[in-house]
Each structure stands twice: as structure tokens, then as C-alpha cells.
Amino acid sequence: MIPAEAGRPSHGVTVAADARTARKPHLAVVGATGAVGTVLLGILSARADIWGEIRLIASPRSAGRKLTVRGEEVEVAALSEDAFDGIDVAMFDVPDEVSAQWAPVAVSKGAVVVDNSGAFRMDPDVPLVVPEVNAHAARVRPRGIVANPNCTTLSMIVALGALHAEYGLSELIVSSYQAVSGAGQAGVDTLRAQLSAISGTELGSAPGDVRRAVGDTLGPFPAPIALNVVPWAGSLREDGWSSEELKVRNESRKILGMPDLRVTATCVRVPVITTHSLAVHARFENEVTVAGAHEILASAPGVVVSDDPAEGEFPTPSDVAGTDPTWVGRVRRSLDDPRALELFVCGDNLRKGAALNAAQIGELVAAELGG
Numbered sequence: 001m002i003p004a005e006a007g008r009p010s011h012g013v014t015v016a017a018d019a020r021t022a023r024k025p026h027l028a029v030v031g032a033t034g035a036v037g038t039v040l041l042g043i044l045s046a047r048a049d050i051w052g053e054i055r056l057i058a059s060p061r062s063a064g065r066k067l068t069v070r071g072e073e074v075e076v077a078a079l080s081e082d083a084f085d086g087i088d089v090a091m092f093d094v095p096d097e098v099s100a101q102w103a104p105v106a107v108s109k110g111a112v113v114v115d116n117s118g119a120f121r122m123d124p125d126v127p128l129v130v131p132e133v134n135a136h137a138a139r140v141r142p143r144g145i146v147a148n149p150n151c152t153t154l155s156m157i158v159a160l161g162a163l164h165a166e167y168g169l170s171e172l173i174v175s176s177y178q179a180v181s182g183a184g185q186a187g188v189d190t191l192r193a194q195l196s197a198i199s200g201t202e203l204g205s206a207p208g209d210v211r212r213a214v215g216d217t218l219g220p221f222p223a224p225i226a227l228n229v230v231p232w233a234g235s236l237r238e239d240g241w242s243s244e245e246l247k248v249r250n251e252s253r254k255i256l257g258m259p260d261l262r263v264t265a266t267c268v269r270v271p272v273i274t275t276h277s278l279a280v281h282a283r284f285e286n287e288v289t290v291a292g293a294h295e296i297l298a299s300a301p302g303v304v305v306s307d308d309p310a311e312g313e314f315p316t317p318s319d320v321a322g323t324d325p326t327w328v329g330r331v332r333r334s335l336d337d338p339r340a341l342e343l344f345v346c347g348d349n350l351r352k353g354a355a356l357n358a359a360q361i362g363e364l365v366a367a368e369l370g371g
């Protein structure tokens with residue numbers, strides 16, 4: 001058995017310090033068959049090969065399936081306590097309740113968990129990390145868990161963190177245009193099925209005609225998503241807010257270390273497969289200029305400015321899908337407020353919004369472990 005971390009219990013096996021630091025850390029991907037897991041395997045195959053074994057784990061339904069990572073076929077194992085034997089870092093891309101139950105098991109077996117679910121994000125003993133904004137937070141993890149923010153917050157926070165560092169953020173008003181893959185593989189399957197059902201028809205101009213055509217194939221959405229926009233993402237919370245809207249507020253505050261930041265979000269689902277877009281009104285302590293914002297954003301790691309409306313240049317999900325950066329366009333100073341900027345931001349919700357950010361956190365942890 002391989003010890004998890006220098007200085008931590010090593011499951012009863014003593015290994016010389018140089019042997020510990022010489023080997024590459026072993027990684028488990030829990031939820032390897034899902035929407036985020038699938039993208040993560042591609043990202044792990046393309047980034048620097050810092051991992052020893054990469055073990056793939058999913059539900060018993062998927063046990064025995066073969067998936068490709070780093071060019072090799074790997075058999076999927078069913079989630080169990082033994083599946084974490086010898087694992088140093090476990091990335092969880094599973095529903096909240098599965099992470100809530102199994103992340104502590106992985107920690108008890110000696111792994112550091114990087115969790116993509118919402119189970120631990122607001123736990124004060126779990127850091128919520130975006131490496132470009134608060135990488136330092138990943139080093140302090142009392143529960144052995146580092147949380148990955150939700151995809152909507154992640155799709156904008158790298159750009160906003162850079163502007164905050166210069167101008168001092170005081171308020172965010174966000175409207176999201178969220179892709180169906182944010183609701184997992186089931187969301188993607190639903191949009192594709194509905195598009196097939198309406199393809200070649202004249203539907204979309206009479207009340208309820210799309211709803212009748214798609215029938216009971218609403219999938220994870222409360223209304224038809226093809227030829228539609230749906231002002232709802234997540235579950236119902238107090239006073240009419242959706243869980244997704246509260247996540248944007250709470251998680252932005254935690255990542256930026258600003259517990260009193262004023263944040264309002266309205267989250268809307270749109271018929272886009274992958275890449276969330278956000279229209280952001282950001283107010284700052286100091287006066288802003290468009291030229292200054294362009295300069296800050298253009299030099300921020302992980303941000304690309306695409307902002308020349310005269311040439312039809314601005315980010316759109318269909319151009320951004322499959323890319324790593326946060327794309328920013330339509331930068332304007334608010335007409336009635338010299339301290340506020342209007343921005344349109346796009347980010348691939350499965351890459352920086354989920355798998356890429358987790359891979360980056362995993363790399364920070366691996367570097368600590370000597371990987």
C-alpha cells in the first residue's frame with residue numbers, strides 16, 4: 001500500500017521519505033462516466049502527466065466499462081471503500097449525496113479529496129478554491145477536502161477576481177444564460193431529444209405548441225428547453241430564490257473573502273449544450289475605465305478579452321465551448337455610474353466551470369505531496 005501524504009498515517013506501511021517524494025501521486029476520479037468526469041479524463045490526458053495510477057470509479061451500474069485516459073483503456077471500478085486503497089488525491093464528480101457520504105471515506109483512507117459537488121462548498125472547514133484567485137486557500141483543509149465552486153460562479157469569477165484586485169468590488173448583479181450540460185448528461189440528452197422532436201416543424205409561434213411536441217421528455221428541466229429559455233436552475237429556496245442563485249451569491253463571497261459583498265443573481269437555462277454565459281453589472285469602490293478594464297483583463301491569467309462589437313467580435317457559447325479560458329466582451333462603463341462596469345462573460349461550464357478547475361486544484365495538492 002502506498003502512503004497518502006508525507007507526515008500523515010500511511011496505513012501501517014513505513015516508506016522512506018525519498019521514496020515517498022520520488023513517486024507520482026495516485027489519483028482516483030469518482031464519477032468518471034458522467035458529464036464532468038468525461039471532460040476531466042480528456043483534460044488529464046492533455047495536461048502535464050503528474051499522476052501515477054489514475055483509477056476510474058463510478059456507480060455499480062458502470063463497473064467493468066472501459067474508458068480511455070492518457071491514451072490507455074482503464075476499467076471502471078464500482079465505488080467502495082477498497083477503491084480508495086493507495087489513492088493520494090480523489091476527485092469527486094458525483095451528485096451531492098454521493099460526495100457527502102463517500103468523500104469522508106476517501107479522506108479516512110488517506111486521500112485528499114477535490115469535490116465538485118455542492119456538498120461541502122459552504123463548510124467553513126473546507127476551502128473553496130479557484131487557483132487564479134485564492135490558490136493559497138487550498139493548503140488549509142481541516143477536513144481533508146477542497147471544494148470546487150459551482151459552474152456558474154466559476155464561469156465569471158476569474159475575470160471578476162482580476163478586476164476586484166485593481167478596483168475593489170462592492171456589488172455584483174448577474175444574469176446567467178446557462179447551458180444544459182450544467183444539469184449533467186441528462187440535460188444534454190434532453191435537449192438533443194427535444195431538438196429531434198421539433199426539427200423540421202414550424203413550431204414555436206403558438207402557445208404551448210413546443211410543450212405538446214416534446215411531451216413528457218422534460219428531463220431535468222421544468223419546461224421545454226428547445227426553442228425556449230427557462231428562468232430556473234436548481235431547486236426552490238426561501239422567498240422564491242433558486243439554489244443556483246444563492247450559490248452564485250454565497251460562493252462568490254467565500255472565494256473573494258468578502259462575506260458582505262452585495263450579490264444578486266437571476267439564473268436562466270438556455271438551449272446551449274455547453275458554456276455558460278453571464279451578463280454582469282459589477283460595481284467597484286473606485287472609478288473605472290473601459291481601457292483600464294481591458295488592460296487588467298488582458299493580462300489576467302486564464303482570461304481572454306474578445307471585445308470589438310464593430311467587427312462583430314464578442315464571446316458566444318458556440319465559439320467558446322471546448323476552450324479553457326474565461327472569455328470577456330461587451331465591456332462598457334455604466335452610463336449612470338462611473339464606478340460600474342457591464343460585461344458579458346462566457347466560460348465552458350464543464351472545463352473551467354468544473355473539470356479544469358478541479359484538475360488545477362489537484363495539481364496544487366500534488367505539488368504539496370511531492371508529485
Ligand SMILES: NC(=O)c1ccc[n+]([C@@H]2O[C@H](COP(=O)([O-])OP(=O)(O)OC[C@H]3O[C@@H](n4cnc5c(N)ncnc54)[C@H](OP(=O)(O)O)[C@@H]3O)[C@@H](O)[C@H]2O)c1
Nearest residue numbers: 031033034035036058059062093094117151182184185354
Ligand atoms: N455539469 C456541470 O456543468 C457541473 C459543473 C460543476 C459541478 N458539477 C457537479 O459535478 C457533479 C457531477 O455532475 P455531472 O454533471 O457530471 O453529473 P452526471 O453527468 O449525472 O454524472 C454523475 C456521475 O456520478 C456517478 N454516480 C451517480 N450515482 C453514483 C453512486 N451512487 N455511486 C457512485 N457513482 C455515482 C455516475 O456514475 P454512473 O454513470 O455509473 O451512473 C456518473 O459518473 C455534480 O455534483 C454536479 O453538481 C457539475
